[in-house]
Amino acid sequence: MIRFLFRSPLLRILLFLLLGFTSATDATPRKDYWLFQEYLAQNPNQIALSKQFQNQVQQPSAALKFRQQKPVRIVVIYPGNQVSDYWRRSLDVLEKRLRELQINFELTPFFSRPSLQADLQEVQFRKALKMAPDYLVVTLDSNRHRRMIERALAKGATKLIVQNMTTPIKAWSTNPPLLYVGFDHHQGTALLSDAIFARHNPDRTDFSVLFREQGYVSDARGKGFINHLNAKNSPPLSQFYTHSDRKSARIAALDALDRNPEVDFFYACSTDVAFGALDALREKGRLQNVKVNGWGGGGAELASIRAGEMDLTVMRINDDNGIAMAEAIKNDLEGAPVPQVFSGRFVIVTQDTPALKVDELRRQAFQYSGVGEEAQ
Amino acid sequence: MKRSYSLFVLLGGLLLIAFLVLSASLLSFDYRNAKQTVEREINHTSRHQQALLQSVFDMHLSTLSLQLSQLVRQSTQQSNSSLLDYYQQFEKNTYQGNTDTFDMMLLASGNGRKCMDLSVLKLSSEQVCQQLVRQFDDELYRWHLFVLDKDSSAAQVGLITREPLINPNSGYILGYLYGVMLLSNNVDLINLFLSTNEQHSLAAGIALDKQLLVATAKHDSEKYTALSRLLEQGSESDYASNQYFGRSSSIPLGHEGKGRLQLVSITSAHALLQLEQDVIYNSLIALTVSVLLAAVVGLLALRITLSPLNILLNFARQGGSSAAAPLVPGRVKEFNQLSQNIAEIVTELAQTNTRLQSTIDHNKALLHQVINLQEEERKQLSQELHDDLGQSLTVVSTDAHVIRSLVPEDSPAHVCAESIYQNAQEMYDIVYNRIINLRPLPLNDLGLADAIRYMPALQSLPQQGIKIELNLDSWEGPMSDAIEINLYRIVQEAITNILKHSKAKQAWVNLAQHSESIQLEVGDDGIGFDVLNPGAWERFGLTGMQERAQSIGGSLDIGQDETGTRLLINIPVSDGDIVYEACSGV
Numbered sequence: 028m029i030r031f032l033f034r035s036p037l038l039r040i041l042l043f044l045l046l047g048f049t050s051a052t053d054a055t056p057r058k059d060y061w062l063f064q065e066y067l068a069q070n071p072n073q074i075a076l077s078k079q080f081q082n083q084v085q086q087p088s089a090a091l092k093f094r095q096q097k098p099v100r101i102v103v104i105y106p107g108n109q110v111s112d113y114w115r116r117s118l119d120v121l122e123k124r125l126r127e128l129q130i131n132f133e134l135t136p137f138f139s140r141p142s143l144q145a146d147l148q149e150v151q152f153r154k155a156l157k158m159a160p161d162y163l164v165v166t167l168d169s170n171r172h173r174r175m176i177e178r179a180l181a182k183g184a185t186k187l188i189v190q191n192m193t194t195p196i197k198a199w200s201t202n203p204p205l206l207y208v209g210f211d212h213h214q215g216t217a218l219l220s221d222a223i224f225a226r227h228n229p230d231r232t233d234f235s236v237l238f239r240e241q242g243y244v245s246d247a248r249g250k251g252f253i254n255h256l257n258a259k260n261s262p263p264l265s266q267f268y269t270h271s272d273r274k275s276a277r278i279a280a281l282d283a284l285d286r287n288p289e290v291d292f293f294y295a296c297s298t299d300v301a302f303g304a305l306d307a308l309r310e311k312g313r314l315q316n317v318k319v320n321g322w323g324g325g326g327a328e329l330a331s332i333r334a335g336e337m338d339l340t341v342m343r344i345n346d347d348n349g350i351a352m353a354e355a356i357k358n359d360l361e362g363a364p365v366p367q368v369f370s371g372r373f374v375i376v377t378q379d380t381p382a383l384k385v386d387e388l389r390r391q392a393f394q395y396s397g398v399g400e401e402a403q
Numbered sequence: 404m405k406r407s408y409s410l411f412v413l414l415g416g417l418l419l420i421a422f423l424v425l426s427a428s429l430l431s432f433d434y435r436n437a438k439q440t441v442e443r444e445i446n447h448t449s450r451h452q453q454a455l456l457q458s459v460f461d462m463h464l465s466t467l468s469l470q471l472s473q474l475v476r477q478s479t480q481q482s483n484s485s486l487l488d489y490y491q492q493f494e495k496n497t498y499q500g501n502t503d504t505f506d507m508m509l510l511a512s513g514n515g516r517k518c519m520d521l522s523v524l525k526l527s528s529e530q531v532c533q534q535l536v537r538q539f540d541d542e543l544y545r546w547h548l549f550v551l552d553k554d555s556s557a558a559q560v561g562l563i564t565r566e567p568l569i570n571p572n573s574g575y576i577l578g579y580l581y582g583v584m585l586l587s588n589n590v591d592l593i594n595l596f597l598s599t600n601e602q603h604s605l606a607a608g609i610a611l612d613k614q615l616l617v618a619t620a621k622h623d624s625e626k627y628t629a630l631s632r633l634l635e636q637g638s639e640s641d642y643a644s645n646q647y648f649g650r651s652s653s654i655p656l657g658h659e660g661k662g663r664l665q666l667v668s669i670t671s672a673h674a675l676l677q678l679e680q681d682v683i684y685n686s687l688i689a690l691t692v693s694v695l696l697a698a699v700v701g702l703l704a705l706r707i708t709l710s711p712l713n714i715l716l717n718f719a720r721q722g723g724s725s726a727a728a729p730l731v732p733g734r735v736k737e738f739n740q741l742s743q744n745i746a747e748i749v750t751e752l753a754q755t756n757t758r759l760q761s762t763i764d765h766n767k768a769l770l771h772q773v774i775n776l777q778e779e780e781r782k783q784l785s786q787e788l789h790d791d792l793g794q795s796l797t798v799v800s801t802d803a804h805v806i807r808s809l810v811p812e813d814s815p816a817h818v819c820a821e822s823i824y825q826n827a828q829e830m831y832d833i834v835y836n837r838i839i840n841l842r843p844l845p846l847n848d849l850g851l852a853d854a855i856r857y858m859p860a861l862q863s864l865p866q867q868g869i870k871i872e873l874n875l876d877s878w879e880g881p882m883s884d885a886i887e888i889n890l891y892r893i894v895q896e897a898i899t900n901i902l903k904h905s906k907a908k909q910a911w912v913n914l915a916q917h918s919e920s921i922q923l924e925v926g927d928d929g930i931g932f933d934v935l936n937p938g939a940w941e942r943f944g945l946t947g948m949q950e951r952a953q954s955i956g957g958s959l960d961i962g963q964d965e966t967g968t969r970l971l972i973n974i975p976v977s978d979g980d981i982v983y984e985a986c987s988g989v
Contacts, residue, residue, distance in 0.1 A: 267575050268567070278572070
């Protein structure tokens, strides 16, 4: 009888619906993903593969081993209309590395702004899926993104590269994307928190946290930082959600300054949010006594640090992500294994970092996208 | 002697035993396979059940999360610039019953210092409210485990989640709306778990630190006991009893590697027990039927196979004579061939036996003739010795006696005559003994009984300290010389053996006449000899005695016990006459 129950289609459908419902309704699936380190611990075979791939990314390119019959069609959907040049640079690196690898490709990019242009993203997703590309590069920034990615995964014809995410979703484990690529937010947050606390004693510093919109990135970067603060018994004075753009971040920062004039440090969860906070401080004339961090170490952030406005940032070795995506496509075409997750490296850049060292780091980080172009 | 069995019984028995062992092995193998399959199925079922329960639990949490966020979203208005604005909105919702899915709903400031219960009855104090909020200790977790009044018997365990209350204008987090779900005796969870199992053949529950917080089974039920025992075995374990299979797994919250909360479930092992009973019952029936069938078929097969052997056996018993049943070819080729070969051998053996018997009979007749001739020769020789040499020695002796009496005593002739006389006497004694040995004279004159009585060897027994007892019936009617002389010789040989070897103190000779036989017994109370040793027979002349007995149609038997050794000679008599006489002409 029990056997019958579990073999009955009705119960299977119910089970499927329950599982599906769970993943679909979990707005920020904090329980539904593995941290990068957890994933490696769960899948030890991925450790060696990951290291091998890391080496491949850092090595000069080696051409594709065979001649393609037709070009590979790649569609990229980026929230690229931000102050951060991370996305545009990433696309640039991807194209350059693909050319170096002598891969014949057709690349179609779609750009939108995060959060505010959710409808536009959905339209772009539909268009992209209609094109039935070989590879689709997307990011998971909201529930809408998640649902759209799940639709693409379910369709199966297109291989997905989920960018800016290094925490594999448990619910996707049976039908995973080709690659999760990005910079591990938790690792970056830990590095940045340590650097901030080294420069500003948490016992004597009042923090205000400026999130992006509600979602995974805000949780990983913002709540991760709050956890570090709580561990030091220094809870933040205030917390704000923004629309992940400069304008809403400015408004939030102004409100924070009104509510708590004693605030010493704005912890920003992204470049746009950081620049919104700088705008507010500039407006209030408090640039000198209230500090702001950047997140990502793009050209704008490095320029701001050089200008003495931004205090510090956690800088990604930016171009590794684009290289990794191109190398993953090449491996996939050749039938070689691709690790499930690729995470780039971080370095801390502060106002105290010598200019020469910053230049060297920039050259390393922007080896493909170009050092001179990132300053906006 | 070892007990022997017929080939049919042996083969049949072995066949049955082999079949029983094989059947039992096969049934045992089948049973083990079936049991493993059922255990595997129950194990799978148990895993599926766990997955289902976990999903139901996750779904419940997700639904509550969704309801909380929907409640916040519905309550969020552009005018909500303070926590008070939210409070007013939530109070409306509370009175409308929109928050009933939570056991408690708390409104707290961002720093948790201000905290209030939104429920109509205001169940929790501000202190409890703050205690709960403080247990929300990791920003990255959605649901947090809390324990209220941990050390009291009324400890409450539950899960708490929260949604930020945001100022829509600036994004400022004004505070949080906390939704609380108590796990202890949560009826919603019980109903949810029960809904996954219409037959209620299993039980499930959630536990913390080996204490069941909520369970679908009643407290005093066997299922509840089984759930408790499962918990005692620790987390992530399986449990198996005669009635239930159980499984426990942790419910990790957030990034917990291994959660403290345990989801436990048990599944009825009824299917396994039923299978066990069915297999045993069906196995017994199958075994009985198959054994009976096998016995019938095996016995028939054996009968068909072995029937030529029985015919062959009868044929062999009857010595391949013409009276034996003819050999009918059976169904087994090898047996037919064997029967043919054996029949040929048996026939040849029978013919050889006949020839051998004829030769033996001929030899016996020859032996009798030899013995008779020997005795006749001895008789003749003794007669001649008696008539010629005896008479001559008597004459010599008489002449010597006459000379001795005629010449003076001191003359040389007297001495010579005396010497001749003495030597003639000695010679006569020697000759007389030889005559007696060759042909006992009394036999001719006195008959067998007296001849035995005056047998010279018998006279020597007392000299050797052996007491002799004679019971000799006098013979009435004629008795052939052959019987007399042979019985005499047998007694003579036997007495000689007693003298030489027996070391006896007593010896006896019994000669009895019956209506159907003559029986002679010679015995002693001596040391005896190994009757079964053929060498002893030769050494003591027993073979010769036996031949003599057989030569006159009789038999010789040797009896031995603690009282002594006996030679028994039986000579059959027919109609008062000696059978030998009737056969002697053969």
